[in-house]
Amino acid sequence: MLALDIKNLNKKYEHFQLKNVSFQMKKGYIMGFIGANGAGKTTTIKSILNLTRIDSGEIHILGKEMKKHEIELKQEIGFTFGDIHFYTRNKIKTLTNVIKSFYRNWDDEAYHNYLRRFNLNENKKIAELSTGMKVKYSLALALSHGAKLLILDEPTSGLDPVARDNLLDIFQELVEDGEISILFSTHITTDLEKCADYITFIDNGQIINSSEKEDFIDTYRLINGKLEQLDSIKDQLIAYKKNSFGFTGLIHTIDLDPSLDIKSTLPNLEEIMIYFSKKEDSHV
Numbered sequence: 001m002l003a004l005d006i007k008n009l010n011k012k013y014e015h016f017q018l019k020n021v022s023f024q025m026k027k028g029y030i031m032g033f034i035g036a037n038g039a040g041k042t043t044t045i046k047s048i049l050n051l052t053r054i055d056s057g058e059i060h061i062l063g064k065e066m067k068k069h070e071i072e073l074k075q076e077i078g079f080t081f082g083d084i085h086f087y088t089r090n091k092i093k094t095l096t097n098v099i100k101s102f103y104r105n106w107d108d109e110a111y112h113n114y115l116r117r118f119n120l121n122e123n124k125k126i127a128e129l130s131t132g133m134k135v136k137y138s139l140a141l142a143l144s145h146g147a148k149l150l151i152l153d154e155p156t157s158g159l160d161p162v163a164r165d166n167l168l169d170i171f172q173e174l175v176e177d178g179e180i181s182i183l184f185s186t187h188i189t190t191d192l193e194k195c196a197d198y199i200t201f202i203d204n205g206q207i208i209n210s211s212e213k214e215d216f217i218d219t220y221r222l223i224n225g226k227l228e229q230l231d232s233i234k235d236q237l238i239a240y241k242k243n244s245f246g247f248t249g250l251i252h253t254i255d256l257d258p259s260l261d262i263k264s265t266l267p268n269l270e271e272i273m274i275y276f277s278k279k280e281d282s283h284v
């Protein structure tokens, strides 16, 4: 079963648009959603959650069409956007009491467990929370109403390395029994190397690739060549950088001619993102 099925999502702002965004996420897995600043991650997430109006497209969540079943589906979705701009003069406890009243399956025991695990004091005011504490509090809320799909916008940014590592462990525990699925956007590609099963990469409003992590990486090769080889391969490269030894470039694996005497290695996610960000200039 699919936790998420997005088809041909289009959304236009004055200076930006999501263009035919389509991807699917299987139930019980963790998908990392990556892309540079301004690539369209938050806009996609808000569109999925119907927090912004889309121009066209179809969104199915847990087998149901979001447009038709929004109220019911919102019970099954936990989402966070990190910051909290409301009820800031109130204590955590007060805001929780408001939020929990919206959820049929609110689990107080789970909520208090997460507060303890995240070292959060219910008597602190929202305005007194650090960025990392706000992220953790948002997550505690998202995790305490029996959500089957978690959609988290940059949940690890603002967290220190220890808190981030703890959170990634929690993600892995949550998906273990195959019932919960997690989509999270991030810039921190090492988080994905640790815990994502699937990667979806958005660049300038378009999905470049969405696949299992190993297949995703295997789609590309990083090559190191001599300057005199550059002309013969330049057109196939996604982008390249010249250096004092020659050049390094990113290429689609299928475009790499094995008969060429050029060293190639598997890139990491960060390298893939960096070269794509330079694609428009064709070289860096």
Ligand SMILES: Nc1ncnc2c1ncn2[C@@H]1O[C@H](COP(=O)(O)OP(=O)(O)OP(=O)(O)O)[C@@H](O)[C@H]1O
Pocket (backbone or CB within 6 Å): 013, 014, 015, 016, 035, 036, 037, 038, 039, 040, 041, 042, 043, 044
């Ligand atoms: N309400 C809006 N009105 C007009 N343009 C918007 C609006 N919200 C976002 N945008 C534009 O849409 C583009 C994509 O923004 P979005 O927040 O989706 O990117 P992102 O990938 O989440 O970036 P980041 O990693 O920086 O959070 C940006 O150019 C942004 O300026």
